[in-house]
Amino acid sequence: MLFFRFFGRTALSLFQYLGTLLFLAMEAGHSIVRVPIRWRLVLRQVLEVGYRSQMVVMVTGAFTGAVFGAQTYFQFHRLSMDTAVGAVVAVSMFRELGPVLTGLMVAGRVGAAMSAEIGTMKVTEQIDALRALGVHPIDYLVVPRLLAMMFSMPLLVAECVGLGIVAGQFVAVNLLGVSRVYYVDYMLKFTGARDIKMALTKAFVFGILIVFISCNEGLKAREGAVGVGRATTEAVVIGSLAILISNFFLTMVLNILYPAGV
Amino acid sequence: MPNTAMISVVDLKKEFNGQQVLRGISLEVAAGETLVIIGRSGGGKSVLLKHLVGLLTPTSGQVRIDGQALTGLTERELLVIRKNVGMMFQSGALFDSMTVQENVAFPLREAGERDVALIRRKVDEALSVVDLSGHEDKMPVNLSGGMKKRVALARVIINHPSCILYDEPTAGLDPVVSDQIDHLIRRLQKRFGVTSIVITHDMKSAAYIADKIAYIHEGAIYFYGTPAELMASTDPLIEDFVHGRSHETDD
Numbered sequence: 001m002l003f004f005r006f007f008g009r010t011a012l013s014l015f016q017y018l019g020t021l022l023f024l025a026m027e028a029g030h031s032i033v034r035v036p037i038r039w040r041l042v043l044r045q046v047l048e049v050g051y052r053s054q055m056v057v058m059v060t061g062a063f064t065g066a067v068f069g070a071q072t073y074f075q076f077h078r079l080s081m082d083t084a085v086g087a088v089v090a091v092s093m094f095r096e097l098g099p100v101l102t103g104l105m106v107a108g109r110v111g112a113a114m115s116a117e118i119g120t121m122k123v124t125e126q127i128d129a130l131r132a133l134g135v136h137p138i139d140y141l142v143v144p145r146l147l148a149m150m151f152s153m154p155l156l157v158a159e160c161v162g163l164g165i166v167a168g169q170f171v172a173v174n175l176l177g178v179s180r181v182y183y184v185d186y187m188l189k190f191t192g193a194r195d196i197k198m199a200l201t202k203a204f205v206f207g208i209l210i211v212f213i214s215c216n217e218g219l220k221a222r223e224g225a226v227g228v229g230r231a232t233t234e235a236v237v238i239g240s241l242a243i244l245i246s247n248f249f250l251t252m253v254l255n256i257l258y259p260a261g262v
Numbered sequence: 263m264p265n266t267a268m269i270s271v272v273d274l275k276k277e278f279n280g281q282q283v284l285r286g287i288s289l290e291v292a293a294g295e296t297l298v299i300i301g302r303s304g305g306g307k308s309v310l311l312k313h314l315v316g317l318l319t320p321t322s323g324q325v326r327i328d329g330q331a332l333t334g335l336t337e338r339e340l341l342v343i344r345k346n347v348g349m350m351f352q353s354g355a356l357f358d359s360m361t362v363q364e365n366v367a368f369p370l371r372e373a374g375e376r377d378v379a380l381i382r383r384k385v386d387e388a389l390s391v392v393d394l395s396g397h398e399d400k401m402p403v404n405l406s407g408g409m410k411k412r413v414a415l416a417r418v419i420i421n422h423p424s425c426i427l428y429d430e431p432t433a434g435l436d437p438v439v440s441d442q443i444d445h446l447i448r449r450l451q452k453r454f455g456v457t458s459i460v461i462t463h464d465m466k467s468a469a470y471i472a473d474k475i476a477y478i479h480e481g482a483i484y485f486y487g488t489p490a491e492l493m494a495s496t497d498p499l500i501e502d503f504v505h506g507r508s509h510e511t512d513d
Contacts, residue, residue: 121357128317129355133369133417134345136337 021212024219027138028146028212035136041144049110049145050152056109057156058163060101065093065164069171073178082178086187089168094195095260098161099202100247103210106156107239111214114145115235118218119228127219142215146208153207154200161199194258202250206243213239267326268293268425268457269314274323276309276481283309285481286323291474293424294455296447298468298489300503301478307461308352310478311427314459315349316340327425345373348418352429352461354410356402362389362413363398369421388416393442408435415443419450425457426450432464440467447471465504469493477503 072085118141121127127137165187172178214235221231269291276284283306291297299307312318313325316332325332327343335343356365366385375381389395392412402410411431418426428447432440444467450456451471462468468475469489477485477492477500485492485500492500502509 117359124358125351125353125355126357128312129349129351129357131317131337131341132315132344132347132349132351133372134341135372136341 020220021216024138024142024212024216027136028142031136031139031143032147035139035143037147038140038144041140042147045144045148046152048113049106049148050155053106053109053152053156054159056105057102057160060105061093061098061160061163062167064097064101064160065089065167066171068092068097068164069168070176072168073172073176077176082172082176083182083186085172085178086169086183087190089172090165090187090191091195091260093161093164093168094191094199096247096251098164099157099199099206100243102153102157102160102203103206103243103247104240106153106207107210107214107243108236110149111210111235111239112232114211114214115218115221116228116232118215119221119231122219122221123224123227137219141219142211145215146211149207149211150204153203153210157199157203194260198254198258201254202247205246205250209242209246210239213242266292268295268328269459270324270326271310271314272324272326274310274313274325275321276306276313276318277321283481284313284320284323287478287481287483289476289483289486291457291459293457294451295473296451296458296460296471298472298475299459299461299478300463300465300468300475301484302503303463305478306481307478308429311349311429311459311461314427315344315347317349345421346424348421348423348426350411350414350418350426350428350431352433354402354407354414356405356410356413356417358402360402361398362394362400362402362405365402365413366416366420368417373421384420385416388420389413391419391446392416393439408439411435412439412443415446419446422454423456424454426459428458428460428462430461430463432462432467440464443467444470465506 069085069089072088073082076082076084076088118127121130121141127141130137130140169180169183169187173180173183217231217235217238221227267290271287271289274284274287275282287306287310289297299310301307309318313320314327316325316335320333323333327347330343332340332343357368360368363385366388367381370381370384385398386395389398392415394409394412394416397405397409397413402413405413411434415428415431431447432443435443447458447460448471451458458471460468460471472489475485475487475489475492476483479499485495485497492504495501495504501507
């Protein structure tokens, strides 16, 4: 009985939460279509969420590619499949590691900043001031962040994947002695536009998820500094979980659209 | 309801988590009139003010601004009404990522004004009215509490709304600046026919600016009348408030 009550309550709060996100998404969609877009704010957000996230994303991509290249080599070398390392690294970076790791890093860096900034505005009545001045908070705060993220995330993922592949190749070819010609040839043979499309689609979806989750946490922040702290933590935790969970479903669906393989 | 009422509130009730904060408030403010709301802290004055611009939704009751009922309107429909009703928050609620100049210019920019010279001139005018010329480039974090309030006031008046709601506009200001603000509220009323509702604890200020005074006690209107009627009241609760008596002793 206790189990069913717990299960029911959890399911109810999950649906309630998803409903809130859906409402936010509908308002943002309405705003994009009907309200003039504040391009100055969009550009500022591109600078904040895109330009300034590059370093962390590139370092993540480079070291993930490097370590993945090394580990793949260690396993494949025993099977004399050294030359397949390039293909495995590239396909993995495109289809899974690039989008997911970029998503997690951006959820941590940008999602936290978004919820903290909006949460602080909420608890200091700045959002009420916006509303009192006749400005919808979603038009002013959410939509510029959403558009900036839709634009920036695919580029960040591209950077992450690109550096991962370069680093993987450097480790496998320059440090571990795999033949460059075979490495590159197999990589190009097994990697195609389908993998790029999958990476960019995932990047786009993760970007949207991060914005809605972080902005929602900020907009519902209450009770001063403690509330802002809680909103920030929740934004990062929920954002990261949402990326990992949605990634599974995206993989299954996108694999139908862009099947792996040659 | 008479047509001259700019703001009318009918039997407004508000509950927060089962606690009744407003217990059936009804009042009317005629166009061009200044109503001062007084009362002990925590009595529901700020909550009432937030209902008048639709920042809070009542549990029951009705609010009308210039004949338009706010109840049932969506947030986007309320935005249109709010453009004509300025609200000055108790804390100032300045945008802390913007300079003073950007804060004051905000309503103009949002109204679609793009002429930089015109915006600059209007901001300078608004800041000189609140005696803050020369502080344009400061960030809100570098301003005193009183200065923040004055910037907030400049932000409210820059667009010449027909109705302004002030939440403790003179609290924390020195007596001279308080007097300037009082005169400004009066001047806006006389020159532009601005309808005002002012929450204050400053009885000197209340007596000077008010056409009518409402005393709110425990979420309901306890007294409503002219400043002279308030001063003449022999009700112990009102007398204590007006003269600042707590009946505490030092022993």
